[in-house]
Amino acid sequence: MGQSEKMEGQTTKRTKKRLYLIMLLGSVSLFVLFILYLSTGQVKLGFVESMQALVGYLGKLFSGGELTTSEFIVGEIRLPRAIAVIGVGIALSVAGAIMQAMIRNPLVDPYITGTSSGAAVAATVVMVIGFGITSSLLDFAVPIAAFVGAMAAFFFTMSLAEASGGRALNYVLAGIVTGTALSSVTTLLLTSFPTEVQDPLFWMFGSFNQIDWTKALLIILPSLVMCLIALLYARELNVILLGHEQSYQLGIDSRRLRRWMMVLAAMLTAVAVAFVGIIGFLGLIVPHICRIMVGSDHRLLLPASMIIGANVLLVADIICKTATGGELPVGAVIALVGAPFFGYLLVRKGREYAG
Amino acid sequence: MPAEGMLLRIEDVEFSYEAVHTLNGVRFEARPGEFLGLIGPNGSGKTTLLRCINGLLKPQKGAIYLEGSQVSKMKLSEIAKVCAGVPTDIPDDFNISVEEYVYLGRYPHVENIWWEEREDEEQVEHAIECFELDPLRRRKLFEVSSGEKERVLLAKAVVQEPKVLLVDEPSAHLDLKFKLEVMERLHELSRRGITVIVASHDINLLIKYCDRVIIMKNGGIVKCGSPEEVMTPELIRDVYEVEAVVVREDGELVAVPKRPLREGEKRCAPGKG
Numbered sequence: 095m096g097q098s099e100k101m102e103g104q105t106t107k108r109t110k111k112r113l114y115l116i117m118l119l120g121s122v123s124l125f126v127l128f129i130l131y132l133s134t135g136q137v138k139l140g141f142v143e144s145m146q147a148l149v150g151y152l153g154k155l156f157s158g159g160e161l162t163t164s165e166f167i168v169g170e171i172r173l174p175r176a177i178a179v180i181g182v183g184i185a186l187s188v189a190g191a192i193m194q195a196m197i198r199n200p201l202v203d204p205y206i207t208g209t210s211s212g213a214a215v216a217a218t219v220v221m222v223i224g225f226g227i228t229s230s231l232l233d234f235a236v237p238i239a240a241f242v243g244a245m246a247a248f249f250f251t252m253s254l255a256e257a258s259g260g261r262a263l264n265y266v267l268a269g270i271v272t273g274t275a276l277s278s279v280t281t282l283l284l285t286s287f288p289t290e291v292q293d294p295l296f297w298m299f300g301s302f303n304q305i306d307w308t309k310a311l312l313i314i315l316p317s318l319v320m321c322l323i324a325l326l327y328a329r330e331l332n333v334i335l336l337g338h339e340q341s342y343q344l345g346i347d348s349r350r351l352r353r354w355m356m357v358l359a360a361m362l363t364a365v366a367v368a369f370v371g372i373i374g375f376l377g378l379i380v381p382h383i384c385r386i387m388v389g390s391d392h393r394l395l396l397p398a399s400m401i402i403g404a405n406v407l408l409v410a411d412i413i414c415k416t417a418t419g420g421e422l423p424v425g426a427v428i429a430l431v432g433a434p435f436f437g438y439l440l441v442r443k444g445r446e447y448a449g
Numbered sequence: 450m451p452a453e454g455m456l457l458r459i460e461d462v463e464f465s466y467e468a469v470h471t472l473n474g475v476r477f478e479a480r481p482g483e484f485l486g487l488i489g490p491n492g493s494g495k496t497t498l499l500r501c502i503n504g505l506l507k508p509q510k511g512a513i514y515l516e517g518s519q520v521s522k523m524k525l526s527e528i529a530k531v532c533a534g535v536p537t538d539i540p541d542d543f544n545i546s547v548e549e550y551v552y553l554g555r556y557p558h559v560e561n562i563w564w565e566e567r568e569d570e571e572q573v574e575h576a577i578e579c580f581e582l583d584p585l586r587r588r589k590l591f592e593v594s595s596g597e598k599e600r601v602l603l604a605k606a607v608v609q610e611p612k613v614l615l616v617d618e619p620s621a622h623l624d625l626k627f628k629l630e631v632m633e634r635l636h637e638l639s640r641r642g643i644t645v646i647v648a649s650h651d652i653n654l655l656i657k658y659c660d661r662v663i664i665m666k667n668g669g670i671v672k673c674g675s676p677e678e679v680m681t682p683e684l685i686r687d688v689y690e691v692e693a694v695v696v697r698e699d700g701e702l703v704a705v706p707k708r709p710l711r712e713g714e715k716r717c718a719p720g721k722g
Contacts, residue, residue, distance in 0.1 A: 102564070102566065102567055103569070103570025103571070104570065105548070105565075105573075110564070198540065198543075200543070326562060328563065329556065329559070329562075332549075332553060335543045335545065336539070336540055339500075339505060339534070340534070342503070342504070343505070343529060343532075343534040344529050344553065344554070344557055345526035345527075346556075389544060389545075389546065390544045390545045390549065391549055393563055393564075
């Protein structure tokens with residue numbers, strides 16, 4: 095302790111303090127939202143009641159025993175769903191932050207680069223055409239297809255961007271080309287097979303409706319591991335913001351690093367989109383909100399994006415669950431709430447923030 | 450045989466972009482603390498040469514040595530500890546503050562995965578003080594003026610603790626006062642032992658401050674020598690295709706361009722490949 099204090103300067107101390115503060119506040123609000131999340135749904139449970147049910151469920155995980163109704167609802171339905179929401183929130187926000195740094199363009203996110211659309215097309219193809227896959231296998235075939243689609247679309251966008259010059263603008267244009275083309279394919283598929291429309295359409299706007307424990311773990315664990323890898327590269331991401339030539343002069347081969355980091359971002363996107371469908375806008379707004387709050391240093395920005403992303407998506411899904419007249423697609427809710435908020439921030443922070 | 454005590458040695462470097470020769474057998478050496486000026490018309494190879502020195506481009510022929518090690522065989526992180534570059538401009542679209550930007554210059558020296566150590570902070574504080582950036586440290590890069598920006602760029606380069614500093618067009622967007630100020634600061638750095646190489650279009654500015662001036666044309670060195678040796682109407686005429694007179698004002702040489710040469714008046718400059 096004494097040793098590390100001696101080695102550390104004032105600025106580092108200040109930065110650390112800000113990091114701890116944002117993580118503390120973010121965690122407290124995440125905890126409150128988490129409990130609120132567990133109490134919302136068709137069966138209304140009180141705050142205390144849902145916490146008791148959670149404790150009871152966790153206790154019986156180890157000791158065994160019959161679950162009560164509320165323990166079952168909280169533990170088997172709402173808890174995995176909450177974990178999936180947190181995982182997706184973390185994954186998409188960090189993917190957005192990485193993409194923005196790597197392409198050096200604050201306008202990109204998993205959606206703009208066409209990655210999400212690639213996942214959507216592949217998943218729709220499997221769902222609509224079916225390939226004779228039985229419904230129990232379909233549950234796994236769809237996420238796998240989405241994953242493959244995301245990676246394929248992403249690599250197509252990257253190749254197109256690099257073939258057309260590799261500047262920041264080329265990535266955006268290539269992403270728009272890829273995304274638009276793939277979205278049209280999805281639309282054509284949906285209109286050609288109208289009887290099957292309900293499922294893929296809902297899926298395309300994102301939903302946590304079908305999450306179980308397996309899916310929740312398949313989302314949260316890879317997301318956390320990949321975010322940890324991204325965190326290890328926080329300082330490199332800072333340098334990359336300066337562009338290829340200046341990064342090179344500081345000792346980083348930015349083209350090589352960029353390739354790896356973009357694969358990481360695409361994988362984060364794929365993991366999220368594969369299980370819950372397209373949730374646009376989150377990967378764009380969360381890093382922006384965090385940049386306004388903590389600045390551009392990725393040592394603050396990435397952890398902040400993780401915690402804020404999880405918070406934002408929890409709120410959005412609570413809104414979806416409590417809507418009267420059936421559950422809402424979470425992607426649409428995020429866009430509806432996020433767009434005006436983002437607009438407000440841009441206007442208020444106007445001069446201060448050039449994003 | 451290379452001379453003793455040379456920090457930077459460039460041996461017959463050739464570089465071409467898609468069959469067009471941009472560097473054509475360039476060779477020179479630089480001592481520690483030397484202030485070198487690089488002049489020449491657009492497309493003469495100045496920027497390409499700077500990029501070869503810091504390893505950004507790999508010469509197809511010849512070799513560049515930094516402290517005796519061949520640049521093309523060094524790791525990027527090793528080059529970054531010896532050689533820093535001052536770019537023409539800074540990116541201003543990511544909300545980065547002046548202080549954060551200067552800190553990035555420490556990147557090659559920070560050994561921790563995440564946090565800088567006290568020594569890094571001392572270097573940064575020292576540079577912020579030297580370049581009078583204290584009132585600006587919280588400002589965002591897009592909020593600082595051109596003159597201030599140049600000081601920010603230099604501060605970031607200095608915290609990198611380079612032995613060789615490469616500066617490309619430092620005075621491009623600056624008015625007269627700031628042009629002189631930047632050159633004064635670069636001169637000061639060279640007197641502290643850093644080899645400074647400045648590429649610029651401003652002949653008079655380089656002649657005023659540099660120990661040695663290298664004139665380039667068509668990827669080759671036309672002349673390398675002291676300001677007095679280099680600054681002649683004949684050379685300016687050959688290299689820039691401009692009729693000029695050179696006058697001495699208060700002991701300092703000044704080139705005054707008169708008119709561009711007409712077709713038929715032009716001669717072929719030496720060094721052309």
